Amino acid sequence: MSLIAKLTEKSWEPAHTGVMHAGPGQPQTSKKIALGIFMVIISVLFTLFFLTFITHSQYPGFQALAAEPWSPFYNTGRLWMNTALLVGASVAIHAALISARRGAQGPTLIALVITLFFSAQFVIAQIWLWRHLTGMGYGFTTNPANSYFYLLSAIHALHLLGGVAVLVRATWLNWQGTALARSAQSIKLCASYWHYLLALWLVLFALMTASPETYNTIAALCGLEVDL
Amino acid sequence: MNHIAFADQPQESMHHPQGFFSKYVWSLDHKVIAIQYGVTAIMVGVLALVLSGLMRLQLGFPDTFSFINPNTYLQFMTMHGMIMVVYLLTALLLGGFGNYLIPLMVGTRDMVFPYLNMLSYWTYLLSVIVLMASFFVPGGATGAGWTLYPPHTLLPGTPGHELGIIMMLVSLGIFIVAFTMGGLNYVTTILQARTKGMSLMRMPLTLWGIFTASLMGLLAFPALLVAAIMMMLDKLAGTSFFMPALMSMGEAIDHSGGSPLLYQHLFWFFGHPEVYIVALPAFGMVSDVLATHARKNIFGYRMMVWAIVIIGGLSFVVWAHHMYVSGMNLSFGFFFATTTLIIAIPTAIKVYNWVLTLWRGNLHMTVPMLFAIGFIFTFTHGGLSGLFLGNVAIDVPLADTYFVVAHFHMVMGVSTVMVLFAAIYHWYPLISGRMFNTALGKWHFWVTFVGTYTTFLPMHYLGFLGLPRRYFSMGEAAYVPESAHSLNAGISISAIIVMLAQLLFIANVIWSLKKGPRAGHNPWGATSLEWQTPDVPPKHGNWGEKVPEVHRWAxxxxxxxxxxxxxxxxxxxxxxxxxxxxxxxxxx
Known part of the structure; x- marks a missing residue:
């Protein structure tokens, strides 16, 4: 039944005796819904950060990280390398899901371990990138653009680490030989989350490496340009 | 069996906790968690009430109490506001009533994620402990006002600008984590665990209110989290997200380039929906109380549901009406005034429908009914003064005066508390298995109802005179006549009487737990599922052998x-x- 039909139901009519709702849904669907809502919450969180970033980009003194040839993100090589690690994690977890659905425990376990490895590598590479930036004189407080990069990439990494904690449990269950059907359900949720975090990172990447003109255009579209 | 959600488990397979700790402390039962939430929220709310009493003592009788100085006054004010809005109302309505009523009203055994539910309460308790601890750190709690606007919040001159504000921000962050865990549970349980036959449009309005408010909370609290994280970094790491370059105490501060206005936008993007996060569950619960005690179906059920959903949606596009005096573009003011006034339409529909539910009903003037009818008065009153403040031209001269204080206390303080009392008296027989003392309850109602009017009605007049809010003392200003001082003293006396009247409520609740007559099954003759449990109060698992099946609306x-x-x-x-x-x- 469509949502409109549900919301226009005349539940008070006495003739209305047919049972329309079949009863509780499956536990797996509950988890899927909860994860979906959780990803919406994270999206709201990052959207708000992005909007404040765009507003800040309109203030004098804001130095975009890819504005000039000597700016740290003018050359995006390091960022692409980190992105490749996260893509690797995403591909690996998808492979784990496919293996789990086929009932192949060994390949599932290997793919899960590879996912964990790539995810940990990504976090380490991000820390390495921060050290590199700091070394170049782009410290946390030297400019709002820098502050945003450190802050947003750290919050992104924290969300990834939260996922890693859940995935470690799923991997452990797999190792213990828990029924693959059950393990596949957990892996499916983790895979959705990993793909989501990859997409989020790509948006973050695009935003941090955009030119000042792009910021001005987004600000104008959002009504955030500041006349000073 | 451990991979089947608790809500779906048959009675015989459920693990019933035996020991004291697993039954009452680390409990996974939604009813115990609800009571834990409720008791914690009410305790912290009593503290906030006492803080308001101390503020009123100072305002009514300045220079009389040596232990209240400008700094402590500001701290009392800040903590009163924050505790009441976030730690009492949000926690009690959603954590308390949401937890108790959702599984019972949808006809399931528990929340879909019971463990997460328990974690939500203990995280909430931690946030309360951190908040309380902020009173005792060097410099005391923050006194920046509940909105915590930068830059003054972080600057010397504001009490608690060192450790107090850090504790406040940490506590808010923890609270938001707790709320997210709880909110995910409430929304998913309502979507997923409804029993056979319980279609969305057969749900009692209480559930619609809690459902919409939980969704709103999940979307609005991130704005507060973003603001809190960025302010925390401004304070601790020296970033300049919100802190502009300025001189403080004769010296240039270490920040530059931040935007205090950005904070205001973030804060109110959370702050305005928060009003409805508190109001919508109250709207739902009062609808059910009115229908039950008027022995009449709720007037315009479908319209009531839509109004809840529309109010929820609109509340995300009105936030800047809190910022008319922040120097915003005039066309923004026009936009936000228009959206604000549009909210009056679904809200008015609700008020008319409540009144029409009473019309020619078989009114039983029980204590919950008195509080519910009291709510219609106070809410209409507060809502109408909101129409004044929603208009830019009227808001500008009234901004930051006692008119605003009177408005928001009537509309989201007194009104919501009226519903909370209605709800506690209404569901007390179910929760405790006992009836409360009716005479005490009626005394409690009349003193509270009349007392809140004698407290907040004169404040509108003080606002028209131009008396500013948040001032420790009005002093000798030409525009403050002697009568305003007398009025202030009168307000304080009435506020303290209302405060003392709450002792009647607390005494009634405690006394009736042991001595109240047994409530028996469904004493109000209510239709909704929570009253149809085989045991009163409902036992662990709620429904005995078989979960109920729904055949009609509520x-x-x-x-x-x-x-x-x-x-x-x-x-x-x-x-x-x-x-x-x-x-x-x-x-x-």
């Missing part, structure tokens, strides 16, 4: 031709006893 009261004046939701048509002279099926 408002079959005084149905023509039917013998009883209510038909429970779980009663099939063939079991409904008709009056002798009424043929079956004529009840439409």
């Amino acid at each position: 408002y079959d009261y005084s149905v023509p031709g039917v013998k009883a004046d209510f038909i429970p939701q779980n009663m099939p048509s063939e079991a409904v006893e008709m009056e002798d002279d009424s043929p079956q099926g004529e009840r439409s």
Whole structure:
């Protein structure tokens, strides 16, 4: 039944005796819904950060990280390398899901371990990138653009680490030989989350490496340009 | 069996906790968690009430109490506001009533994620402990006002600008984590665990209010989290997200380039929906209390549902009406005034429908009913003063005066508390298995109802005079006549009487737990599922052997031709006893 039909139901009519709702849904669907809502919450969180970033980009003194040839993100090589690690994690977890659905425990376990490895590598590479930036004189407080990069990439990494904690449990269950059907359900949720975090990172990447003109255009579209 | 959600488990497979700790402390039972939330929220709310009493002592009788100085006054004010809005109202309405009522009203055994539910309470408790600890750190709690606007919040001159504000921000962050865990549970349980036959449009309005408010909370609290994280970094790491370059105490501060206005936008993007996060569950609960005690179906059920959803949606596009005096573009002011006034339409529909529910109803003037009717008065009153403040031209001269204080206390303080009392008295027999003392309850109502009017009505007048809010003392200003000082003293006396009247409530609740007459099964003759449990109070697992099946909506009261004046939701048509002279099926 469509949502409109549900919301226009005349539940008070006495003739209305047919049972329309079949009863509780499956536990797996509950988890899927909860994860979906959780990803919406994270999206709201990052959207708000992005909007404040765009507003800040309109203030004098804001130095975009890819504005000039000597700016740290003018050359995006390091960022692409980190992105490749996260893509690797995403591909690996998808492979784990496919293996789990086929009932192949060994390949599932290997793919899960590879996912964990790539995810940990990504976090380490991000820390390495921060050290590199700091070394170049782009410290946390030297400019709002820098502050945003450190802050947003750290919050992104924290969300990834939260996922890693859940995935470690799923991997452990797999190792213990828990029924693959059950393990596949957990892996499916983790895979959705990993793909989501990859997409989020790509948006973050695009935003941090955009030119000042792009910021001005987004600000104008959002009504955030500041006349000073 | 451990991979089957708790809500779906048959009674015989459920693990019933035996020990004291697993039953009452680390409990996974939604009812115990609800009571834990409720008791913690009420305790912290009593503290906030005492803080307001101290503020009123200072305002009514300046220079009398040496222990209240400008700094402590600001701290009392800040903590009063923050505790009342976030730690009492949000926690009690959603954590308390949401937890207790959702599984019972949808006809399931527990929340879909019981462990997460327990974690939510303990995280909430941690946030309360951190908040309380902020009173005792060097410099004391923050005194920046509950909105915590930068830059003054972080600058010397504001009490608690060192450790107090850090504790406040940490506590808010923890609270948001707790709320997210709880909110995910409430929304998913309502979507997923409804029993057979409980379609969305058969749900009691209480559930619609809690559902919409939980969704709103999940989307609005991130704005506060973003603001809190960025302010924390400004404070601790020296970033300049919100802190502009300025001189403080004769010296340039270490920040530059931040935007205090950005904070205001973030704060109110959370802050305004927060008003409705608190109000919508109250709207839902008062609807159910009114229908039950008027023995009449709620007027315009479908419209009531839509109004809740529309108010929820609109509340995200009105936030900047809190910022008319921040120097915003005039066309923004026009936009936000328009959206604000549009909210009055669904809100007015709700008020009319409550009144029309009472119209020609068989009114039982019980204590919950008195509080529910009291709510219609206070809410209409507060809502109407909101129409004044929603207009830019009227808001500008009234901004930051006592008119604003009077408005928001009537609309989201007193009104919501009226519903909370209505709800506590209404569901007390279910929760405790005992009836409360009616005489004490009626005394409590009348003193509270009349007292809140004598407290907040004169504040509108003080606002018109231009008396600013948040001032420790009005001093000798030409525009403050002597009568304003007398009025202030009167307000304080009435506020303290209202405060003391709450002792009647606390005494009633505690006394009735042991000495109140046994409530028995469904003492109000209500239709909704929570009253149809085999045991009162409901036992662990709620429904005994079999979860109920729903056959009708939640408002079959005084149905023509039917013998009883209510038909429970779980009663099939063939079991409904008709009056002798009424043929079956004529009840439409």
